[in-house]
Amino acid sequence: xxxxxxxxxxxxxxxxxxxxxxxxxxxxxxxxxxxxxxxxxxxxxxxxxxxxxxxxxxxxxxxxxxxxxxxxxxxxxxxxxxxxxxxxxxxxxxxxxxxxxxxxxxx
Amino acid sequence: xxxxxxxxxxxxxxxxxxxxxxxxxxxxxxxxxxxxxxxxxxxxxxxxxxxxxxxxxxxxxxxxxxxxxxxxxxxxxxxxxxxxxxxxxxxxxxxxxxxxxxxxxxxxxxxxxxxxxxxxxxxxxxxxxxxxxxxxxxxxxxxxxxxxxxxxxxxxxxxxxxxxxxxxxxxxxxxxxxxxxxxxxxxxxxxxxxxxxxxxxxxxxxxxxxxxxxxxxxxxxxxxxxxxxxxxxxxxxxxxxxxxxxxxxxxxxxxxxxx
Numbered sequence: 001x002x003x004x005x006x007x008x009x010x011x012x013x014x015x016x017x018x019x020x021x022x023x024x025x026x027x028x029x030x031x032x033x034x035x036x037x038x039x040x041x042x043x044x045x046x047x048x049x050x051x052x053x054x055x056x057x058x059x060x061x062x063x064x065x066x067x068x069x070x071x072x073x074x075x076x077x078x079x080x081x082x083x084x085x086x087x088x089x090x091x092x093x094x095x096x097x098x099x100x101x102x103x104x105x106x107x
Numbered sequence: 108x109x110x111x112x113x114x115x116x117x118x119x120x121x122x123x124x125x126x127x128x129x130x131x132x133x134x135x136x137x138x139x140x141x142x143x144x145x146x147x148x149x150x151x152x153x154x155x156x157x158x159x160x161x162x163x164x165x166x167x168x169x170x171x172x173x174x175x176x177x178x179x180x181x182x183x184x185x186x187x188x189x190x191x192x193x194x195x196x197x198x199x200x201x202x203x204x205x206x207x208x209x210x211x212x213x214x215x216x217x218x219x220x221x222x223x224x225x226x227x228x229x230x231x232x233x234x235x236x237x238x239x240x241x242x243x244x245x246x247x248x249x250x251x252x253x254x255x256x257x258x259x260x261x262x263x264x265x266x267x268x269x270x271x272x273x274x275x276x277x278x279x280x281x282x283x284x285x286x287x288x289x290x291x292x293x294x295x296x297x298x299x300x301x302x303x304x305x306x307x308x309x310x311x312x313x314x315x316x317x318x319x320x321x322x323x324x325x326x327x328x329x330x331x332x333x334x335x336x337x338x339x340x341x342x343x344x345x346x347x348x349x350x351x352x353x354x355x356x357x358x359x360x361x362x363x364x365x366x
Contacts, residue, residue, distance in 0.1 A: 025139050026146040043170025044147075046178035048139055052132075068149075072142040073135070 006040055010050045012092065013040065015059060015077060015085040022076035024065070025051065051075055059084050114162045115144045118172065125176045129363055136179060144169055194299045197291065202308055204283040209312070209348045210341075211277010217269040217340040224336065230266035231334030233258040239331055261331040269337055302363065305356035312349035316342050 006013075017023070017031045028051070029044045054060040059081035065074045077085070119141055126133045144165045151161030169175070217229050233239065239257050247260035251267075254260040319342035323335040 024142065026143045029143075043174050044143060044168050045140060045170040045175035048136065048143075049178045052179075067142075068145075070142045070145060071138050073139050 006042060009092075010042075010047070011054060011059075012085070012088045014047070014050055014054060015081055015088070018060060018075060018077040018081070019085055022074050024067075024072045024074050028075065054081070114159065114166055115141070115148065118144065118166050118169075121172045122175060125172055126179065127176075128180060131364075132179075140169065140175070191299065197287070198299060198304050198307070200283065200287055200290075201304060202311065204280050204287055205308065205348065206311075207276050207280030207283060209280075209344045210273050211275075211280055212347075213341040213344040214270045214273025214277060216343055217266070217273065217336065220336040220340055221266050221270065226263055226266035228334050229269050229336035229340065230262035230264070231328065231332040231337065233261055233332045234328060237331070243331065258332070262334075265330065265332050265334075265337065269333075269340065300363070301359035302356055305352040305359060308352040309349045309356060312345045312352070315345040316349060319345060 013032055013036075014028065017028050017035065020031070023031065025048055026044075029047050032040055032047075051060065051062075055062055055075070059078060060075050061078050062073050062075045064071050066072070119137060122140060123133070123137055126136060128136075144162070147165035147168060148158070148161040151164045152158060154161075156164060170178075220229050239261060244257035244260065247257060247264045248254060251260045251263045254263060319338040323338035323342065326335075327333075327338070329337065
């Protein structure tokens with residue numbers, strides 16, 4: 001999949017992963033790769049700016065935790081993030097339905 | 108403690124050097140990158156890789172330093188050429204406007220000096236032995252009918268011009284200011300660093316202050332005649348203008364440091 005196309009939908013994907021529960025960067029990125037069955041495989045370091053952007057927008061919160069003697073940032077979905085995710089899911093479902101219909105695939 | 112050739116340490120060192128963003132944000136990025144890389148390397152070792160292989164695989168998956176720096180630097184993600192050029196033009200417009208307003212203000216200061224110290228402080232005296240062109244003398248004497256000599260008329264002409272011409276420049280500055288506000292009413296943050304304009308302004312006005320004080324102290328003459336007040340009126344305003352930009356520069360630097 002083209003990286004640019006993925007980047008355009010990265011926020012939705014990250015919010016969706018975080019809907020399963022809080023997690024640190026490595027866990028979020030691993031979950032994204034596993035849930036997409038390896039389809040979404042961006043350079044891992046470029047996903048952190050998206051997490052920071054979501055935090056700046058108030059859709060995600062984060063706090064420091066200590067694990068294995070290292071500080072790590074743990075991210076969680078906020079109420080605003082949950083609402084944004086629900087709205088994005090609805091919009092994406094309609095969009096996918098339209099694409100499927102045009103391409104002649106059954107939904 | 109990691110060995111000096113630890114690839115993750117080397118990667119983080121390079122990332123640290125290349126990240127040109129606010130210190131607090133940079134520290135967070137480095138902490139997250141290290142945690143991510145160590146975690147990925149541990150997973151690789153658990154899967155049977157050697158420590159070095161696992162670290163190199165972790166770095167490969169994380170992405171090149173260049174890609175990571177680019178992803179974090181929002182300024183690089185905008186269209187730099189157009190945005191920077193537009194902001195440079197606007198910055199030059201703004202600085203030119205402030206320059207003209209400062210010239211206008213120096214005209215008012217020169218008027219005050221004329222009142223307080225007499226016109227000779229700004230107008231100066233014609234240097235001994237200087238030859239004044241007859242045609243110029245005619246013009247000065249016509250403009251200043253109460254004067255008795257060409258030298259006196261030249262002095263008065265300078266003292267009056269230092270006020271009127273500078274105030275005219277200030278009025279032009281007001282027009283440019285109105286135009287600038289019209290163009291920048293979107294209020295959007297620019298592509299240039301916030302500290303750019305105050306830094307340039309303080310440098311230019313500071314240099315102008317030093318230059319004008321030096322000219323006044325050396326008794327330099329502009330045109331037929333000019334006194335120390337001719338330069339000091341400008342130096343006082345240039346100093347005030349430089350000082351006026353200091354709080355803005357301080358705010359910009361503090362905001363940058365806090366991220």
